[in-house]
Amino acid sequence: MTHGHLVVIGGSVAGLMAAAAASDRFERVTVVERDQLSGSPEPRAGVPQGNQVHVILPLGLERMEEVLPGIRQNFVERGCLEFDQLATVPMMSESGWKVRVDSANAVAFRRPLFELVIRERVLALGNVSIRHGSARGFLLSDDRSRVLGTRLRDGSEIEADFVVDASGRRTKSPAWLQDLGFGAPTEVRANAYMGYATQFVRxxxxxxxxALGLVVHPAPGHHRGGVLLPADNGVHSLSAIGMMRDYPPREREGFLDFLDDARSPLLGEIARRSVPVSDINTYxxxxxxxxxxxxxxxxxxxxxxxDASASFNPIYGQGMTLAASGGRLLKAALDTRSSLDALAHDVxxxxxxVIDAAFSMSAAVDSMFEGSECTNFTPPSPEECAYAAAVEELATVDPEVALAAGMAAFYIDPEVLRTEAIQLRVEDWIDSERTTxxxxxxxxxxxVRSTDSTAAAATF
Ligand SMILES: Cc1cc2nc3c(=O)[nH]c(=O)nc-3n(C[C@H](O)[C@H](O)[C@H](O)COP(=O)(O)OP(=O)(O)OC[C@H]3O[C@@H](n4cnc5c(N)ncnc54)[C@H](O)[C@@H]3O)c2cc1C
Incomplete structure (x- = not known):
């Protein structure tokens, strides 16, 4: 044990991963959470997205394993489904059905169960506790050089040697810091105004x-889509997704009609044969x-x-992977450095x-929706758009490109689509002026088609 007390503001996925990552380097870790947390997998007010479809990417799962070894098995034991999305869930893009290939495993669940499994693991570490309360600001040293803890809404103060803000997209940290005379971080935005409606079904x-599900994402030029994905314990998540303020409704007939407007009629047809096990919730x-x-x-x-550092259009499923990456980076820094000074800045x-790679992928696609609004973000050039469109087309006929496109998304690594082999295939395709x-x-x-790189992908 090297350090004294760590305080984490927010007890959702990012906060729990930070607490787990730091627990063997601090004597005590206190997670401050404004929701009263129960021992059952219930949606809660502080995580309003909790009753929407959630899946963790293969990269996120790996990052979680690095911080909490065995967590993958814990999820599976509680009924969460481990599945290879590219092989088992047919996916329609603007250009048609993507080739199905073996790739890497994601895990599916209802979000409150996922969070509960992580919370149980984190609390079992022994030196992590959750304090019910709402943070209202930071305590600052007299010379203003460092944070000394947090102040709660009830007037109490918690002193700490290090503070992590994991309070989500609506974090108040920018305002708290401005009140103390510091600058607020520059915001980068790419808004394509997305709406979800999710119902859990059998x-x-x-x-x-x-197959295990179906993905028919909305795209520029076609704003309605949806997904049917496995969740846990035999339940599927069925979501209607609309872009550019074309929001899906909450009542079942309208919800099904909305799904009928996806680019594949199969989504609505399958949805009409599903058996609801929950209400429809919107976000x-x-x-x-x-x-x-x-x-x-x-x-x-x-x-x-x-999400306090970056949150994304959830269609791309990146948020919790970034949350896990934050924990993993904090752990790596604490494991290799003896002083906390300047550690936060470096992490x-x-x-x-990592955020830049994720943001460049999701914001680039969203910025292509007509009428989308970007702040401090430059949309991709016409050449980059042409390359991306060619990848989408090729992924409907070429298993290698389908695999590369999937792995770039699963591992938040756009460079996978820029290897020499993939570039050659894409440039050939563009030059040939063929269409699918x-x-x-x-x-x-x-x-499910085989690829030269399937074996390599498994050890990516
Ligand atoms: C519709 C939708 C679908 C999504 N689907 C996916 C998906 O498939 N895959 C994926 O990886 N990600 C997905 N995400 C993103 C994912 O939900 C988040 O990235 C994830 O929850 C991590 O967020 P977080 O822990 O940073 O913040 P949050 O989950 O927002 O939690 C913030 C926590 O802080 C607490 N809090 C806030 N303020 C205070 C305060 N002042 N004091 C004390 N506590 C406070 C809140 O109560 C809450 O517990 C989706 C998001 C949405 C909106």
């Missing part, structure tokens, strides 16, 4: 023809929001992680590089 035997979000904390001269010993910089000829949107591919 899918009768035989309806999915051997609206302006879009991608990144705060450039790494550029600010903040008081020392303050780190901002999770914030490391995290910024269109696929029948009413029939998805049932074959």
């Amino acid at each position: 899918i009768p035997e035989g309806v999915l023809d051997g 609206h979000q302006d879009g991608n929001l990144r705060r450039r904390w790494e550029d600010e001269s903040l008081p020392d010993r303050l780190l901002v992680v999770g 914030q910089g490391d995290l910024a590089r 000829g269109g696929a029948d949107p009413g029939r998805y591919p049932t074959e």
